[in-house]
Amino acid sequence: xxxxxxxxxxxxxxxxxxxxxxxxxxxxxxxxxxxxxxxxxxxxxxxxxxxxxxxxxxxxxxxxxxxxxxxxxxxxxxxxxxxxxxxxxxxxxxxxxxxxxxxxxxxxxxxxxxxxxxxxxxxxxxxxxxxxxxxxxxxxxxxxxxxxxxxxxxxxxxxxxxxxxxxxxxxxxxxxxxxxxxxxxxxxxxxxxxxxxxxxxxxxxxxxxxxxxxxxxxxxxxxxxxxxxxxxxxxxxxxxxxxxxxxxxxxxxxxxxxxxxxxxxxxxxxxxxxxxxxxxxxxxxxxxxxxxxxxxxxxxxxxxxxxxxxxxxxxxxxxxxxxxxx
Amino acid sequence: xxxxxxxxxxxxxxxxxxxxxxxxxxxxxxxxxxxxxxxxxxxxxxxxxxxxxxxxxxxxxxxxxxxxxxxxxxxxxxxxxxxxxxxxxxxxxxxxxxxxxxxxxxxxxxxxxxxxxxxxxxxxxxxxxxxxxxxxxxxxxxxxxxxxxxxxxxxxxxxxxxxxxxxxxxxxxxxxxxxxxxxxxxxxxxxxxxxxxxxxxxxxxxxxxxxxxxxxxxxxxxxxxxxxxxxxxxxxxxxxxxxxxxxxxxxxxxxxxxxxxxxxxxxxxxxxxxxxxxxxxxxxxxxxxx
Numbered sequence: 293x294x295x296x297x298x299x300x301x302x303x304x305x306x307x308x309x310x311x312x313x314x315x316x317x318x319x320x321x322x323x324x325x326x327x328x329x330x331x332x333x334x335x336x337x338x339x340x341x342x343x344x345x346x347x348x349x350x351x352x353x354x355x356x357x358x359x360x361x362x363x364x365x366x367x368x369x370x371x372x373x374x375x376x377x378x379x380x381x382x383x384x385x386x387x388x389x390x391x392x393x394x395x396x397x398x399x400x401x402x403x404x405x406x407x408x409x410x411x412x413x414x415x416x417x418x419x420x421x422x423x424x425x426x427x428x429x430x431x432x433x434x435x436x437x438x439x440x441x442x443x444x445x446x447x448x449x450x451x452x453x454x455x456x457x458x459x460x461x462x463x464x465x466x467x468x469x470x471x472x473x474x475x476x477x478x479x480x481x482x483x484x485x486x487x488x489x490x491x492x493x494x495x496x497x498x499x500x501x502x503x504x505x506x507x508x509x510x511x512x513x514x515x516x517x518x519x520x521x522x523x524x525x526x527x528x529x530x531x532x533x534x535x536x537x538x539x540x541x542x543x544x545x546x547x548x549x550x551x552x553x554x555x556x557x558x559x560x561x562x563x564x565x566x567x568x569x570x571x572x573x574x575x576x577x578x579x580x581x582x583x584x585x586x587x588x589x590x591x592x593x594x595x596x597x598x599x600x601x602x603x604x605x606x607x608x609x610x611x612x613x614x615x616x617x618x
Numbered sequence: 619x620x621x622x623x624x625x626x627x628x629x630x631x632x633x634x635x636x637x638x639x640x641x642x643x644x645x646x647x648x649x650x651x652x653x654x655x656x657x658x659x660x661x662x663x664x665x666x667x668x669x670x671x672x673x674x675x676x677x678x679x680x681x682x683x684x685x686x687x688x689x690x691x692x693x694x695x696x697x698x699x700x701x702x703x704x705x706x707x708x709x710x711x712x713x714x715x716x717x718x719x720x721x722x723x724x725x726x727x728x729x730x731x732x733x734x735x736x737x738x739x740x741x742x743x744x745x746x747x748x749x750x751x752x753x754x755x756x757x758x759x760x761x762x763x764x765x766x767x768x769x770x771x772x773x774x775x776x777x778x779x780x781x782x783x784x785x786x787x788x789x790x791x792x793x794x795x796x797x798x799x800x801x802x803x804x805x806x807x808x809x810x811x812x813x814x815x816x817x818x819x820x821x822x823x824x825x826x827x828x829x830x831x832x833x834x835x836x837x838x839x840x841x842x843x844x845x846x847x848x849x850x851x852x853x854x855x856x857x858x859x860x861x862x863x864x865x866x867x868x869x870x871x872x873x874x875x876x877x878x879x880x881x882x883x884x885x886x887x888x889x890x891x892x893x894x895x896x897x898x899x900x901x902x903x904x905x906x907x908x
Contacts (some may be wrong), residue, residue: 324724333719335729338714338768342736349741349749362748411641417634430642432894436886438827440845444852444879445648454666454872456651467901492645500902510791520630553830557852571743575733578744579834592740598741 354587362582368388376589384571386590393569396479396550396588401543408494409536413524415495416502431492439489443557446485447472479562485558486551497539498532505531534613541612544604548598643752648884655876656680663873679873682879691840692847693829693882695759696826699843703763704822708814710767711821714775716802719780737770747834762828762843769824772817775900778804779813816900819893826886844882 325332356376358384360367378387418424434442449456450471458468471477505528513523519526552571570590578587623631650670655663659674667673674718683689689736717723718730746765781804791801800844829845836842842850852875 306857320735321724323875327796328723331720331723335717337710338773339729339732340713341749341768344753345749345767346740348740349745352741352745355745362751365752411638414634414637417630418638420635423635423638426643427638429894432646432898433887433890434645436823436890436893437883438829438845438848440829440848440852441879441883444650444848444875447852448872448876448879449648449651451872454663454668456647456669459666459669460631484893488645488648494643496898496901503633519624519626521626524630540900556830557849572898574743579747584744584748588742588744591744595739598843602738604879 351595353588353592353595355585356592358585360585360588362584363392372585374584377593379586380589380593388565389568389573390572392566393548393550393571396482396546396555396567396569398484399479399483400550401547403483404491404494405540405543407487407491409498409532411492411495412498412502412532413528416528417520417524432496434489435493437489439557440551442485442489443554444538446481446488446558450481455505472558472560473562475563475566478559478567482551482555482558482567486554498535501535502528538609538613541605541609545602546598547601548594633803646806652876652879654656655831655873658873660871660873663871663876677873679826679877680881682874683877688839688842688847689844689881691879692842693845695841696844699759699762700822700825702759703766703825704818706763706771707767707821707825708818711769711773712807712814714768715773715776715780716806718773718777721781726779732771733770743834750835757836757838757841759841762825762831765831766821766825766828771823775812779810783809788882792812816896819889819896820900823886823893848882851878 352366355366355369357371357373359367359372359375360366360369374478416428418427437445450458452458452468452470455469460467465565469477471481509527510523513527518526548570550569550571552569552575553568555572557565557576561573571594574587574594577583577590647670651668651725652669654670654672655670656679657675657677658668660679662668664671674705685742718726720726741749750761750765765848773869787809788801791805796804829843829849832843832846833849836846843853
């Protein structure tokens with residue numbers, strides 16, 4: 293049977309009344325599996341992978357409701373109900389970490405979200421192609437470096453004794469600042485280093501969206517006497533708006549991810565007060581102090597809130613723009 | 619039709635050229651500074667004199683790093699994990715994506731949902747860690763490769779690519795009596811080489827740059843990846859005023875640190891032209907589904 297007639301059959305079937313659906317779909321299941329058993333066979337490795345490495349850890353979150361003992365395993369450990377969550381709500385440290393996560397994330401959104409849009413708009417104004425290509429090549433590059441390397445570069449240029457930034461400050465008559473050890477500066481350093489790494493790269497999606505805007509609109513506007521700023525505001529930005537809204541919704545969906553990997557490479561005990569976030573807290577409590585159950589509870593809180601935000605974000609963008617990530 | 623540039627237009631151009639130039643410079647300057655430090659003589663680095671140009675040019679620090687057995691060992695572990703991991707992950711991802719591109723078949727849509735759910739919800743750090751421990755994978759390089767075999771986002775990109783291949787080719791092959799397997803290997807795979815290349819690069823960069831995995835699962839010194847080795851060196855700096863005098867003696871010098879950063883960036887820079895080209899393509903085909 294050809295693929296085409298099969299598709300036609302499915303389409304007809306969709307139009308059939310609902311009560312005959314059940315038997316026909318069982319019939320179709322058998323037929324599909326029999327004639328395409330090799331395709332169904334290819335599902336097995338992927339499903340095994342999902343079962344072991346994705347769904348087994350989801351079952352593992354049950355230790356958040358236990359007093360987990362690593363020698364007794366999940367089946368042997370004592371159930372304690374919501375005790376770990378009660379501990380979480382009462383722990384001052386958790387509120388600090390939660391607040392840090394939100395504030396760092398919001399700073400990153402407020403400052404690092406608009407920058408790629410500005411970059412795309414300005415790149416669009418550059419007519420000299422070699423200059424444009426060179427700039428693009430340079431500003432995309434930091435995206436490919438690991439957080440360890442970015443952390444290393446920033447600790448080097450911010451070093452109080454021999455770093456580039458402090459050389460500049462002392463040359464201008466200021467006093468050298470120990471940036472990485474300062475609670476006043478640490479969040480700013482996180483935002484700036486994240487910008488350094490990702491802002492250029494983030495512009496790509498907007499550059500592509502600008503390239504999709506029809507040139508005739510710009511020509512018509514020029515004939516009507518519009519200048520570059522007018523065209524930017526009245527043509528380019530509206531042309532980008534759906535992309536911007538989509539990216540913002542997605543970004544807001546991951547507001548609880550303040551940059552765990554980044555902070556883990558850059559922070560130290562002096563700046564826990566301002567720089568410790570949920571991800572790093574779970575890492576320290578869980579693997580450092582071996583408080584498996586409590587840190588799983590914190591992680592579960594994080595996952596559940598993240599799940600709700602992502603689902604809401606995706607729902608909103610589908611309703612608003614008819615677009616979604618999936 | 620040409621228009622005469624107004625004052626406003628010239629201003630916009632000047633601002634654009636200047637701003638983008640400054641941006642590109644600020645992306646470059648930290649690199650130049652690190653290169654200068656890695657190639658200066660030690661006394662100049664310590665006294666804080668080096669800015670953008672090496673003082674008393676010397677390649678000793680770089681030579682020391684690339685001949686150090688720890689660095690070479692970490693480097694080769696990283697190369698192994700990246701090469702083996704990319705091969706296995708691409709194989710798994712490409713294979714898992716194929717049945718999912720046959721949406722007309724019974725049950726496939728449900729399985730796509732099972733995959734997508736894992737993008738939205740995960741067990742979290744500790745359950746994952748305990749899983750690897752109970753599988754006895756900790757302190758093996760498998761712990762770095764196996765959990766990342768299928769990245770659902772990458773898989774969806776490949777699936778969408780399969781779906782975009784014209785149906786007519788497959789139909790005509792089927793009329794000629796080709797089986798599913800023949801169609802897969804003789805038609806779909808050869809046509810999908812470009813997307814495979816892009817995804818292979820995605821996977822390779824992620825594996826090369828991964829340090830959270832090694833940090834969680836690798837303790838033994840001779841299995842340390844390059845990123846983990848770098849972390850030892852870099853985090854020592856972050857804490858340097860906290861260290862006591864004894865530790866301070868054993869700290870890598872700043873020149874050596876800079877040289878290590880440079881030596882581990884070079885492999886990425888060597889393949890950067892390919893990366894740029896394919897990543898841009900990948901981000902545009904995969905980011906948004908209409």
